[in-house]
Amino acid sequence: MVSLMSLWLPILLSAVFVFLVSSVIHMVLPYHRSDFGKVPDEDQVMDALRKVGIPPGDYVIPCPGSSKEMKSPEFIDKATKGPVAFITVMRSGPPAMGGQLVMWFLFCVVVGILSAYIAGRALGSGAHYLDVFRFAGCTAFVGHAMALLQNSIWYKRAWSSTLKSVFDGLIYGLVTAGTFGWLWPS
Secondary structure, rough: OOOOOOHHHHHHHHHHHHHHHHHHHHOOOOOOOOOOOOOHHHHHHHHHHHOOOOOEEEHHHHHHOOOOHHOOOOHHHHHHHHHOOOEEEEOOOOOOOOHHHHHHHHOOOHHHHHHHHHHHHHHHOOOOOOHHHHHHHHHHHHHHHHHHHHHHHHHHOOOOHHHHHHHHHHHHHHHHHHHHHHHOOO
């Protein structure tokens, strides 16, 4: 068994490496550029939503008040006429990603901590590189990727977008695995 405190370096470095790799994936590589489409007549749609004054939050249209209401003819008619949508409304203003980048890095640290915890409980000092790689990598992959599948299952996000993000999670898991294998205490 290896203590969590003795794994602080692979925890932090794996978070840094994953942060850097994710920056390359999203800013340099083109495969995520098709994840979101533009709505037809964007200006008209934005003007209409602006007039309603929707506060930041998550919404569903149409939104039933209960499971009983979901079966009502009125709700079924609304859903049939459409559009049916899940919408996240964000605060208006110029793009500012500083806070999101900080939260992403902290999330990467948390995944590193969980990877360290599981690998540290399963393996001792001097464990073979591939054993460390398997435990840390699998844990990191699960942390970065598996919950994303729910977005396509429940919220109808395009499977292509979800699977690309799961692939990213695999890359992040491999980066974490390699970092832990490299820096595992002997």
